[in-house]
Amino acid sequence: MTLAEVVLAALILIGAATTSLQIWAFSMAGINRSQQRQLAMNRIDAELISLQRHWHKQQDSEPLAHSCQMASEMLLDELQQEPLAQGIQRKLTLIPEEEAIMVNLSDQDEPLVRREQLVKPAALHLCKEVE
Numbered sequence: 001m002t003l004a005e006v007v008l009a010a011l012i013l014i015g016a017a018t019t020s021l022q023i024w025a026f027s028m029a030g031i032n033r034s035q036q037r038q039l040a041m042n043r044i045d046a047e048l049i050s051l052q053r054h055w056h057k058q059q060d061s062e063p064l065a066h067s068c069q070m071a072s073e074m075l076l077d078e079l080q081q082e083p084l085a086q087g088i089q090r091k092l093t094l095i096p097e098e099e100a101i102m103v104n105l106s107d108q109d110e111p112l113v114r115r116e117q118l119v120k121p122a123a124l125h126l127c128k129e130v131e
Contacts (some may be wrong), residue, residue: 040107044115047085047105054082055124064126068099071121076101099127 001009058064058078064071076094079101084090091104099120106114121127 037110037113040110040113043085043088044105044107044113047088047090048103048115048117050085051079051082051103054079055119058126059124063128064121066128068120068122068127069096071127072096072099072101075119075121075126079103 055075058075064074072094076092079092087108089106089108091106093102093104095102095118098118099122101119103117103119104114105116
């Protein structure tokens with residue numbers, strides 16, 4: 001083998017190794033990103049389950065109010081007092097025309113990962129009005 005062939009073989013080997021490492025690094029970054037999103041979804045789901053437990057506890061008690069609109073307002077006040085899990089952002093919006101509350105949950109580290117749920121006091125039997 002001549003010196004030119006040895007140098008060419010070394011360059012090919014170095015190029016192949018560099019490309020292989022770049023592909024490996026890219027795939028590991030994708031796996032890491034996927035794991036971060038999954039952890040964010042787990043945190044959001046845990047927060048949603050916690051809120052659902054609160055709603056079901058309310059369901060076992062007397063209705064909050066006669067009016068579903070008033071029950072929505074009272075439930076909103078209660079939900080705003082509920083402690084929030086670390087790293088989770090919660091936005092509660094009263095929707096008067098629906099007599100409901102929109103619950104938006106997102107993760108501070110993964111803002112694109114979010115859950116939304118519409119909560120109607122009538123569905124939870126928290127008001128006495130019949131729809």
